[in-house]
Amino acid sequence: MVVISVANDIKNRMSMVKDRLMEKLAAASVPSEALENARLYFESVIKDVTTAAQGLTKEALQRIKSHLADIMPSLSPSLTSKMVDDAEEEATTEESRVDEGKEFEGENNEELKSKAYASPVSSFFSNYLIKPTSKL
Numbered sequence: 791m792v793v794i795s796v797a798n799d800i801k802n803r804m805s806m807v808k809d810r811l812m813e814k815l816a817a818a819s820v821p822s823e824a825l826e827n828a829r830l831y832f833e834s835v836i837k838d839v840t841t842a843a844q845g846l847t848k849e850a851l852q853r854i855k856s857h858l859a860d861i862m863p864s865l866s867p868s869l870t871s872k873m874v875d876d877a878e879e880e881a882t883t884e885e886s887r888v889d890e891g892k893e894f895e896g897e898n899n900e901e902l903k904s905k906a907y908a909s910p911v912s913s914f915f916s917n918y919l920i921k922p923t924s925k926l
Contacts, residue, residue, distance in 0.1 A: 795882060797844040801836060808832040851878060 811832070815825055851874060858870035865873075 794844070796847050797840045800843045801840045804836045804839060808836060 808829070812825070812829055815828060820828070855871045855874045856867075858874065859865060859867040862870065
């Protein structure tokens with residue numbers, strides 16, 4: 791979901807930096823053993839950063855779930871938790887649509903993002919925030 795997506799995005803970007811840096815080091819006539827040690831080090835850092843990003847993203851979503859009911863006492867904790875889960879799922883779906891759309895030629899990223907945008911009026915949240923939630 792979004793947690794994996796964020797971590798993969800970070801991993802991909804860091805891997806691109808690693809590849810470019812390795813090219814620069816190779817061009818600078820660094821000994822092959824030192825080059826291999828640098829590559830292994832960069833890969834371990836990328837793994838650590840990816841793991842940390844996953845943990846931080848999960849923690850952030852959990853904090854939102856646990857405090858949203860406090861912020862909006864008229865909504866039940868189970869409802870706010872479901873809203874967060876659904877919002878995460880919608881964001882993942884939108885991101886995958888944008889990623890799939892990048893494959894089409896002739897369209898730039900801004901056009902794709904605007905096509906993948908879901909109107910707040912039609913979102914899951916509008917069902918709960920516009921209508922009264924009292925069950926009396």
